[in-house]
Amino acid sequence: MTEKMNEVEKETTESEEVSAETATLDAAEETVTTSNESSEEANEESDEKDQKISELEAKLHEEENKLLRVLADFENAKRRATLDKEALNKYKAQSLLTNLLPVLDNFARALAVETKTDEAQSIMTGMDMIYRNLVEALEGEGLVEIETLDKEFDPNFHQAVMTGSEPDKPSGIVLEELQKGYMLKDRVLRPSMVKVNE
Missing domain, CATH: 2.30.22.10 (Head domain of nucleotide exchange factor GrpE)
Structure with a gap:
């Protein structure tokens, strides 16, 4: 009888160990899944950020070009006004x-x-x-x-x-x-x- 009890205890212990290992594996799989999901989310967020950054850089470049054109127009108008004034005086x-x-x-x-x-x-x-x-x-x-x-x-x-x-x-x-x-x-x-x- 003691042997049977020992066997039952042994089976119970093995069963508990298997359950614990299964739980550990499930937790690991869940962690990996969560990690993969968060990695995908992070990649999507990173792609969105990169896209916004490139859009903002394009807008900045366009605004800089507009500013340079306005400055060039201003310099040309200033130069023309100076030449007109000199011709008028001359x-x-x-x-x-x-x-x-x-x-x-x-x-x-x-x-x-x-x-x-x-x-x-x-x-x-x-x-x-x-x-x-x-x-x-x-x-x-x-x-x-x-x-x-x-x-x-x-x-x-x-x-x-x-x-x-x-x-x-x-x-x-x-x-x-x-x-x-x-x-x-x-x-x-x-x-x-x-x-x-x-």
């Missing part, structure tokens, strides 16, 4: 000088008249002084007379209104200036009217 006297060119022409014509009396000569001397003062003032504003005589014809500075023929001079040379031309610094206000050799 050529501010253009309309006044253009209006005074006929006055210079009339002075030159009046001074070309020959005087016969002392009284007329003194008037001409006074007019010559006024003319020189006017020319100096206009030159101070940037007015420059275009040189023409014995220069090669240049359509940028000269306007040919007549042609002549002088065999001792090369073709295309200005023979005579009919009306003076003027420039304001580097801009032509009025081209010279000239007679050009054929």
Whole structure:
């Protein structure tokens, strides 16, 4: 009987050990399953985070590009405004000088008249002084007379209104200036009217 009891106890103990091992295996499987599930969840969360990060990086890059374009536009507008201001300052006297060119022409014509009396000569001397003062003032504003005589014809500075023929001079040379031309610094206000050799 004791042997039977021992066997029963032994079987019970073995059965308990098997149950314990089974429980341990079940717990291990459950842990592995839970671990796999949490690993999958972690991978999904990681993928979502990576996707959000790349979306945010793309938006940041786009905003940086917009900012760079706006800055470039601002710099261009600033540069254009500076150039416009410089041109305005440089050529501010253009309309006044253009209006005074006929006055210079009339002075030159009046001074070309020959005087016969002392009284007329003194008037001409006074007019010559006024003319020189006017020319100096206009030159101070940037007015420059275009040189023409014995220069090669240049359509940028000269306007040919007549042609002549002088065999001792090369073709295309200005023979005579009919009306003076003027420039304001580097801009032509009025081209010279000239007679050009054929």
